[in-house]
Amino acid sequence: MRLLADAVEVRYRGLADPVLRGATVEVVRGETVAVLGPSGSGKSTLLAVLGGLVRPTNGTVRVDIDGSAAPRPTDVTTWILQTTNVFSERTALDNVAVAALTLGVSLREAYLVAARHLAAVGLFDRRNSLARHLSGGEVQRVVIARALASRRPFILADEPTGQLDHATTCVVLDALFEAVDESAALIVATHDPTVAERCERVVHIVDGRIVPER
Amino acid sequence: MIAGSLSRRHTQASRRHKKARGTTRWRAASSLREGYLNVVAGGPFFCALLAIVAAVTATLITADLATVHRIVARESAFLRAGGDLLVVQRANDHIDARVCARVNAVAGVRTAFALSADVDGAVLAGRPDSHQTLAYATEGILRLYGLPYPGADGVIISKSIAERWQWRPGAVLAFTPSSGTARPLPTRPLRVAAIADLAKLGDAESTAILLLQPARGNADFCFVQIRPQDREILRSVLPAVFGDRAEARIQVSDVLPPAGQGGDPASEFRNRLTSDVSLMAGALIGLLWGVVTWMRRGRSALYASLGVPYAGGVLIRWTEGALVIGLGVLWGTTLAIAVATAVTDAAASQAIDLGVRHGLVAMTVALAMVALTGLWQPATLAALKERQ
Incomplete structure (x- = not known):
């Protein structure tokens, strides 16, 4: 399964210049890709286009499954954003179980799966804590567990450690890269080279243009 | 340790969960x-x-x-005071009590009764100076006050009379004719059957002793208790029921003018x-x-x-x-x-x-x-x- 953005251009209303200029990216399931660039370079927009949240002005985005009928990008992607995107008044377990429920499993199964993924990111003991009582690093690990529980083949992480200190960043990244297995692709938008170093491939983006580096 | 705590159930759930990868089946x-x-x-x-x-x-x-x-x-206070009563009379003449009784069958009429008053028509036995107004009404008046039939020797007295003479239901009274008696008086002793607010029927009735009479002969008035919403149509129908004549017009009027309650409650x-x-x-x-x-x-x-x-x-x-x-x-x-x-x-x-x-x-x-x-x-x- 591949996620493809082909010659994508994105213009936002009110902005003279396009945010993305002819960006072409291909991500295959199982790989980890960093989208590296300074603030305002178009990283988040590229992820949004890949995730189907922003419609490109020009170009196409599609999911390729061995030539067969493909789902929409929104059906195969899940998001890891910065630390506040959880249901703060719900427990860690609830937050993760919601993602599992999108697969149509029973409630019991969803909670079992959620517990397993919380264990995988080291939060099994905190599963019944309200999200608002968790630290920033713990919240981000809940978000990682949630992304994994959704079983989406493409995980889009937009500055996942942007609001964390160095020590917590290491813990969260360890959890993220350990938890993502060969059945999913991880695409991380970051301006932090240390995050990019952990990825198998880096896509550099400057002023909306993509330059592959390795 | 944690992995150990996660039972086989987790593994089975995980297996089912993995089958679902990449699809959305939210319930x-x-x-x-x-x-x-x-x-x-x-x-x-x-x-x-x-x-x-x-x-x-x-x-x-x-x-x-x-x-x-x-x-x-x-509106309730207005109706209690007689706001739902129309009074029918004929100019310079009496009305027929039988016709008044028939008005009970007209749609929108709750009750109708003929009423005549004999002012100072009797003197109470044993009280020579007590000139007493007597009122004569047909049975429909009982429905107006919600009273049972008082019996052949029963009378209904007004509140003011009850207070003046300290009469209670069951009290026995007798009359002797006064100089201006217009009707023959009952000679037997009578019994107070009920006390009612007769004042809404008129000034004379406010101090009256009321006797029931059969629906025949003439009467001064016909009182008609109506459904308030039928007021206008009944005002227009009643003259025809009583036989309006040019030389003796039927007059239908409100006991209390609706304006007295500060407007029409229905439209309000x-x-x-x-x-x-x-x-x-x-x-x-x-x-x-x-x-x-x-x-x-x-x-x-x-x-x-x-x-x-x-x-x-x-x-x-x-x-x-x-x-x-x-x-x-x-x-x-x-x-x-x-x-x-x-x-x-x-x-x-x-x-x-x-x-x-x-x-x-x-x-x-x-x-x-x-x-x-x-x-x-x-x-x-x-x-x-x-x-x-």
Whole structure:
């Protein structure tokens, strides 16, 4: 399964210049890709286009499954954003179980799966804590567990450690890269080279243009 | 250690879970559950919202219940004083008591009775100076006062007479004719069967002793108790029933002019400013929910980003809205009915009937607006970014 953005251009209303200029990216399931660039370079927009949240002005985005009928990008992607995107008044377990429920499993199964993924990111003991009582690093690990529980083949992480200190960043990244297995692709938008170093491939983006580096 | 604590159940669940990779099969039941849990977990926020919805509902509905109570109370007092009575008389002549009795069969008539007064027509036995007015009425008068048949020797006395002579039901009295007696008096002793407010029949009757008489011969007046809504049509019909003649016109008049009660209660009820409070309450609550939906757009976006389909998100928002608004309006309506009944002394059945109708309208309007606002799905990325 591949996620493809082909010659994508994105213009936002009110902005003279396009945010993305002819960006072409291909991500295959199982790989980890960093989208590296300074603030305002178009990283988040590229992820949004890949995730189907922003419609490109020009170009196409599609999911390729061995030539067969493909789902929409929104059906195969899940998001890891910065630390506040959880249901703060719900427990860690609830937050993760919601993602599992999108697969149509029973409630019991969803909670079992959620517990397993919380264990995988080291939060099994905190599963019944309200999200608002968790630290920033713990919240981000809940978000990682949630992304994994959704079983989406493409995980889009937009500055996942942007609001964390160095020590917590290491813990969260360890959890993220350990938890993502060969059945999913991880695409991380970051301006932090240390995050990019952990990825198998880096896509550099400057002023909306993509330059592959390795 | 943790892995060890996760049982085989987890592994089995995981296996089933993996089969589902990459597809979205969100169930409607999950939306209902999420909506419910969001409200329950929402704690102070939803409690405050519930209280606001209840307060808006209760305030507006109470305002209308109080207004209606004022109208109804004024009309009831007016009717009690004789506001639902028409009096029929013929200019320069008597009316036929048999015709008056037949008026009972006319639609819109609650009761009709012929009435004549014999002012100072008797002297009470043993009280030579007591010139007493006697009134003669046909049986229909009993329905006006809700009295049972008093018997052949029973009389009904006015309140003022009862007070003056300290008579109670069962008291025995007898008459002797006075110089101006117009009718033959009963010679046997009579018994006070009931005390009634005869004053609404006229000044003479306010101090009268009333005797029943058969519906025959002539009478001074025919009193007709009507359904208030049939007042005008009966005013136009009654002259024909009594046989209006040019030389002796039938006059139909109100015992109390309706203007005396400060306006027509029916139109006052219809045109009251508070009649649409339930629409107003529903619209206000709906608008409030619109604001709440906008405030919580990040949450809607979060569900969307997790893969909850549009319809699933709509159902979550509908569930949240229906729960909060349903409970809030129910609470507010109950409160309004309780307050109206306790504070304004309104009849419970009237308050319940009107309050429930207001509550249902408010809830329908508010839920319709919840349904509409629930259809709005914010732009996911923008809402998620704002959330950060």
